[in-house]
Amino acid sequence: xxxxxxxxxxxxxxxxxxxxxxxxxxxxxxxxxxxxxxxxxxxxxxxxxxxxxxxxxxxxxxxxxxxxxxxxxxxxxxxxxxxxxxxxxxxxxxxxxxxxxxxxxxxxxxxxxxxxxxxxxxxxxxxxxxxxxxxxxxxxxxxxxxxxxxxxxxxxxxxxxxxxxxxxxxxxxxxxxxxxxxxxxxxxxxxxxxxxxxxxxxxxxxxxxxxxxxxxxxxxxxxxxxxxxxxxxxxxxxxxxxxxxxxxxxxxxxxxxxxxxxxxxxxxxxxxxxxxxxxxxxxxxxxxxxxxxxxxxxxxxxxxxxxxxxxxxxxxxxxxxxxxxxxxxxxxxxxxxxxxxxxxxxxxxxxxxxxxxxxxxxxxxxxxxxxxxxxxxxxxxxxxxxxxxxxxxxxxxxxx
Amino acid sequence: xxxxxxxxxxxxxxxxxxxxxxxxxxxxxxxxxxxxxxxxxxxxxxxxxxxxxxxxxxxxxxxxxxxxxxxxxxxxxxxxxxxxxxxxxxxxxxxxxxxxxxxxxxxxxxxxxxxxxxxxxxxxxxxxxxxxxxxxxxxxxxxxxxxxxxxxxxxxxxxxxxxxxxxxxxxxxxxxxxxxxxxxxxxxxxxxxxxxxxxxxxxxxxxxxxxxxxxxxxxxxxxxxxxxxxxxxxxxxxxxxxxxxxxxxxxxxxxxxxxxxxxxxxxxxxxxxxxxxxxxxxxxxxxxxx
Numbered sequence: 001x002x003x004x005x006x007x008x009x010x011x012x013x014x015x016x017x018x019x020x021x022x023x024x025x026x027x028x029x030x031x032x033x034x035x036x037x038x039x040x041x042x043x044x045x046x047x048x049x050x051x052x053x054x055x056x057x058x059x060x061x062x063x064x065x066x067x068x069x070x071x072x073x074x075x076x077x078x079x080x081x082x083x084x085x086x087x088x089x090x091x092x093x094x095x096x097x098x099x100x101x102x103x104x105x106x107x108x109x110x111x112x113x114x115x116x117x118x119x120x121x122x123x124x125x126x127x128x129x130x131x132x133x134x135x136x137x138x139x140x141x142x143x144x145x146x147x148x149x150x151x152x153x154x155x156x157x158x159x160x161x162x163x164x165x166x167x168x169x170x171x172x173x174x175x176x177x178x179x180x181x182x183x184x185x186x187x188x189x190x191x192x193x194x195x196x197x198x199x200x201x202x203x204x205x206x207x208x209x210x211x212x213x214x215x216x217x218x219x220x221x222x223x224x225x226x227x228x229x230x231x232x233x234x235x236x237x238x239x240x241x242x243x244x245x246x247x248x249x250x251x252x253x254x255x256x257x258x259x260x261x262x263x264x265x266x267x268x269x270x271x272x273x274x275x276x277x278x279x280x281x282x283x284x285x286x287x288x289x290x291x292x293x294x295x296x297x298x299x300x301x302x303x304x305x306x307x308x309x310x311x312x313x314x315x316x317x318x319x320x321x322x323x324x325x326x327x328x329x330x331x332x333x334x335x336x337x338x339x340x341x342x343x344x345x346x347x348x349x350x351x352x353x354x355x356x357x358x359x360x361x362x363x364x365x366x367x368x369x370x371x372x373x374x375x376x377x378x379x380x381x382x383x384x385x386x387x388x389x390x391x392x393x394x395x396x397x398x399x400x
Numbered sequence: 401x402x403x404x405x406x407x408x409x410x411x412x413x414x415x416x417x418x419x420x421x422x423x424x425x426x427x428x429x430x431x432x433x434x435x436x437x438x439x440x441x442x443x444x445x446x447x448x449x450x451x452x453x454x455x456x457x458x459x460x461x462x463x464x465x466x467x468x469x470x471x472x473x474x475x476x477x478x479x480x481x482x483x484x485x486x487x488x489x490x491x492x493x494x495x496x497x498x499x500x501x502x503x504x505x506x507x508x509x510x511x512x513x514x515x516x517x518x519x520x521x522x523x524x525x526x527x528x529x530x531x532x533x534x535x536x537x538x539x540x541x542x543x544x545x546x547x548x549x550x551x552x553x554x555x556x557x558x559x560x561x562x563x564x565x566x567x568x569x570x571x572x573x574x575x576x577x578x579x580x581x582x583x584x585x586x587x588x589x590x591x592x593x594x595x596x597x598x599x600x601x602x603x604x605x606x607x608x609x610x611x612x613x614x615x616x617x618x619x620x621x622x623x624x625x626x627x628x629x630x631x632x633x634x635x636x637x638x639x640x641x642x643x644x645x646x647x648x649x650x651x652x653x654x655x656x657x658x659x660x661x662x663x664x665x666x667x668x669x670x671x672x673x674x675x676x677x678x679x680x681x682x683x684x685x686x687x688x689x690x
Contacts, residue, residue: 046514177660206663208620210611211648213408214655214662221401233516238611244526245538246404267516267612269526 027101027124028071028332033325035059035318036076036094038087038115039107039130045082047233047263048107051130052077053305054314055104057294060301062322069330073322076100082107084114091115095122101334102127104318109133109179119143123334127324127341128317133179137361138392145341146362147280147317147354151180151230151255153365153387154278155187158253161276161369161382162226163195166251170200172224174215174239176231177204184230184255190389200224207232212242220248230255233264240271256280256367260309265376273374276381278367281316282350283378284308291350316351320363323347352384365390403535405652411541413648414548415606417641419625420632421551422600427634428559429572429592431490435497436477438622439504440597441604442615444470445519446512448605449613452520459522466605467598474597475590483586508615521609544606548641551599555637568592572635624666631670633683642682 027034039052059073067073076098078090087108094100095118102125106112109131116136119126120143128147129136132154137146162168173188175181185202192198200222203215216239219227227250229236236258243249256278258264264272282291284307294315298305305311324340325332344363346353354363369382419441426434434440448466451457457465481496482488488496523543528536559565570578571588578585607621624647632643647666655662673681 040514042509042514046509047516203659205659209663210607210620210624211408211412211651213412214405214652215659217401217404217408218656218659234612234614234617237516241525241610245408245528245536245540247528247536263515267518269518271526 026333027099031071032074033068033071033332034074034076034098034100035321036078036091036098036100036103037105037318038078038080038090038103038111039105040082041077041079042081045107047260048082048130048310049079050305050308050311051105051107051314051317053302054311055318056314057298057301057305057311058315058318058322061294061297064297068322068325069328069332071332080108080111082111084108084110087111087114088118091118095119095124100124102321102337104128104321105130105314107131112136116141116144125321125334125337125341127321130313130317132183134183140359140361142338144361145320145356147320147351147364149256149278149280149352149364149367150187150362150390150392151183152187152190153390154255154367155184155228155230156191156387156389157187157367157385158228158255158276158278158369159188159191161385162228162251162253163192163197165382166226166253168226168251169197170223170225171197172201172203172219172222172227172250173199174203174205174219174227174229174231176235177206180255180257181205181230184228187387187389188228194389205231205235207235209235210238212238213246215239216242216246216248219250220246224250226251226253228253230257233258233260233267236264237268237271240268240275244271251276253277256309259370261372261376261378262306262308265372272372272376274372276369276371279309279370280351280367281309281312282368283370283380284312285378286380288350294350312350316349319349319351320344320347320354320356360393362392365393403532405656406649407535407537407541409649409652410645411537411544411648412610412652413628413645414544414641415603415610415644416621416625416628416647417632417644418544418548418551418606419600419603419621420629420640420644421555421637422596422603423622423626424629424634424637424640425555425596425599426592427629428637429568430493430589431572432482432493432497433626434596435494435622436500436504437497437596437600437625438604438618439501439508440470440473440477441600441607442618443473443504443508444597444601445604445608445613446508448601449517449519449608450512459520463522466601470597470601471594474593474595477597478590478593483589505615512615514614516612516614519605519608519613521605523609525610540606540609547602547606551602552638552641559637564588564591627666627670630680631673633680636680636682639680639682643680646681 037052039049040046041049059075063072080086104127107130112129125143127145132148132150136144175185252275254277259277259279327340328336342358345355352364352366365387366384371379373379447469448462451462523539525538525540527539530536567583571585628644628647629640632639654665
């Protein structure tokens, strides 16, 4: 018995010694570069799982074109079910067992925060977190590079659009009672202050609320002509249906999180027509050479996939890493890749222009403004617009 | 504005009450709180959605199919999950219902996916009628009022005068005595679960028409309906409906004045009432001697 225990002890020690060795793998060899992404493929947030699959389309296209300096991208998607505990597990598995070089995307603020420090300690590059969480890049983390525009910037740009283009005098703000909604509200408030205006109503909502009558009646009673909303798809749907019930028809303006018109039009029974939203990527129906190429590739690699905003977001978030890897050349290393990421300037494909410096790892403050037309068509109202009130570009170190 | 708040509060409250009745029926018979109630309604609504959108049958036929499915589902859960438990405690049975809840949610996610869907319901929240100047009532609300009233009256009469209803009450009060009196308690339990599942499915379809259909859509309504049932009294069918209506009104008025406190105000009120009157507003308070 003692011999058996002794042998098992030896095996355990050997196993423990082997694991860190695999974690120290560089994440690439002469034939491949290993890149990973977590995302909800099942569970309540599964509709956002298309982000990870969209990145996969980009890597398929890159591999079809011969890879990057002779190396093909080996891509790993892991389902974390939008559960931070699961995110930790799958990220550790990808780092320590598969030895990934970098991560891209990654849906969920809480999920990302759960692995942020771990990735930093293991010197794993993470490009394009799929959530506008300021903690990711303020103060700048050496290995994290954000593409997603901050909700504060988006709130500011959309409010400017409402005041200057829609000429609205009475504006309401309907926001999810968390960092997402509050950041949007803060941006809107700062913008309105420049016009010496205030929101006529600022109403918070919990993500699971099913009855919004009192909130909508409050907006109606305040005479809000335009209501900005930073909420989730279900709450937005209930809000629009409730307004139809109480005969209240404001102009709705929403954050980019609700810019998947195909989905929103369907679940609101057509009420989404006329809603204006921000957007962090080109309209999926835009006639652009690069977008057309991806559209054709999707028919080949993912014919069952819906060609929507979040699928394209996967390309937008992963694209800067591909660009940096191309610029590095054949002598790949984490340091060389970081150097290229830190010097990326005005890089633009189907998303906003992305610029990173060693001091600023928030890549953009720009969004487009779009409108949902009949049959969920995308109508571009305003091209890429940056937030002239964004303070982080001037004082990045002070932002928390 | 106040009239509109009242009408909308009554409507959503009646829907909470209706779903609360589904919870209360099982509790009346077995003293078990069925935490799978929301997901049973969710699955039934998905079945209705599937029949409507895939087979394009008329709504009335889809409704009948869904009701039959809901009853079978309720009986199936009782027979397959609860009945096999050996000498179960109430806590043990509640945990079994929690397991059933997770199973049903996983099943719906696997079959229909997590993406939200628009449920094509017969009564629309968008079709409104101006009953007084400035006061509109939508078809959805009118449907809830009528259905809640009909079901409440039916169940009240059923439990008071029908043999089966009396057998259910007897089973709840003392299972062994009910057996001695010749009541087939296992059959009573199955019928109870079938009835509860049917009423829950009707309420769930109303909730889906008001919001969106996805595997999680009944989680929050279940919490509210359970709260309404506790408020009114879990063993009183009219009490549960009145509890739901009170909840809807309190939420709407408080939510209008202080929107940030809306999600919790109902629960605060319930805690206060339960502290003062543990069995709820309308249920009789029984004390069991050991």
